[in-house]
Amino acid sequence: MSSSPTNIPPNDPRINQGHQEHRTTGSRPSTSTSSVSTSTSPTTILLAILSVLSAVLIAYLVNCSTTVSTDEDASTVSRFFPLTRLFSSRQSVVRPVANSVDHQLKSSIANLGTEGSGFKMRTPVYFISHGGPNVMYERDHPAYAKLQELGREITTKVKPRAVVVFSAHWQAGRDTIQVNTAEITDLIYDFYGFPSHYYKEKFPNVGSKEIAQKVMDALRDAGIKAEGVKRGLDHGVWAGFKCAFDPETNPLKVPIVQVSLFGTEDPAQHYKLGQALSKLRDENILIIGSGMAVHNLRDMHFTFGDPRPLPYTVSFDEALKDAATAPVEKREQAMVDLLKRPDARQAHPFFDHILPVHIAAGAAGDDKGRRLWTLKSGSMSWAQFRFGEPATNGSL
Structure with missing residues (x-):
């Protein structure tokens, strides 16, 4: 002009x-x-x-x-x-084309995992009963539908930027926690005696060095020894996740970082482990404990074909509910006392499958626990818990 x-x-x-x-x-x-x-x-x-x-x-x-x-x-x-x-x-x-399917998956999931991460949301914490690998195929089992419901709640309401998960099937040292730093993770088929196609199952996933480092930093800040390792996902993660996050109908699309338990059966130690990671929830990182509310494989032959729960299945499942939903100021002690009950060793000959709920309760901070659903069957209980409420990121 x-x-x-x-x-x-x-x-x-x-x-x-x-x-x-x-x-x-x-x-x-x-x-x-x-x-x-x-x-x-x-x-x-x-x-x-x-x-x-x-x-x-x-x-x-x-x-x-x-x-x-x-x-x-x-x-x-x-x-x-x-x-x-x-x-x-x-x-x-246009982004460069990756040289392999794995790298394409890693790129796409990592990018999707950062969507909406600008919102400062405090994620809830979940405990899921994951069952055996057969749960993926038994779609008429009530637990399958409940895992799907939980998965949809996470992908549509919580919308985390990453998931940190503790599985009953990974224990490290007595005073050391291991964190999976691998970005491309294989699956571990840590089960025996199943049909051959079980060992060909796939679950698309990627890890995250960034999130793994955040986990290790938080643990070290709390005085807990932590070390990075490269490891696949065991079935305590991927079998239940494949039900909750079906790759075709409800993909998770965010990095998954698995973290070990301690190599102990100390409930207080695992509760403090959860407390150390609670602050990650303020960064839209979701914490999930994966185990079983009641888990006695030894007694399965007594109940084969009979869904009626054994007495200890009923009593311990209800005691777990009382402890996990106790007032916040009483919850830690209630969770510790839970494993001192006379029926605790009947419900869990080994405590590896119950300790993930102690981690979840510790990570819950001031958020109250709620049992979302339970099914007492034979020598097993499928109870699912959530601590806190799933505020909807997408609605802000």
Whole structure:
């Protein structure tokens, strides 16, 4: 846009405004180019400033268009700055193609895992009873449907940026916790005597060095020894997760970092382990404990074909509910006392499957526990717990 006064008609009032001094001296204002160029009107100055600002804005928008990293970002910039459509190119939002399926999966899940992470939400904590690998195939089993419900709650309401999970099937040292730092993780088929196709099952997943480091830092801040290792996911994670997060109908799409238990049966030690990681919940990281509410494989042959629960299954399952849902100030002691009950060793000949709920309760902080569902069957209980409420990130 030109600001030259030669484009202004001689009788334009802007000339008189720009040369007021001629009126005060009684002389006629000149309309020549040389005369007008010797002074500048406010309007001319304003037009010049607008021209400069327009140039700066265009340069800024061109720069924005070359730094867009995703299609979603591109649409957002275009919506608020429509001129970017003139300068942006499709090439600017295309990511390099990965060299393998694993790396494609890693890239896509990692990117999806960061969506919505700007919201400062405190995630709830879950304990799931994962069952055996056969739960993936027994779709008429009530536990299958309940795991699906829980999975949909997590993907549609909680929407975490990552999941940190403790499985009954991984114990480390007596005073040391191990954290899986692998980003591409295989599956561990840690079960025996099942049909051959069980050992060909797949569950797409990726890990995260960033989240693993956050876990180790939090543990060390709490005075707990922690070390990174590379390991696959055992079936205490992937079998239950495949029911909850079906890869085709309800994919999780965020990194999964598995963390070990201690190599002890100390409930207080595991409760404090959960407490050490509670602050991760403020970063939209979801903590899940995976075990069984009652787990006695030795007595399964007594109940084969008979779904009626054994007496200790009923009594311990209810005692677990009372402890996990106790007032916050009494919960830690109640969870410790739970494993001192006379029926505790009947319900759990080994405490590895119950200790993940102690970790979950410790990570819950001031949030109350709630039993979402239970099924007492033979020498097993499938109780599922949640601590806190699943505030909906997407609704903010």
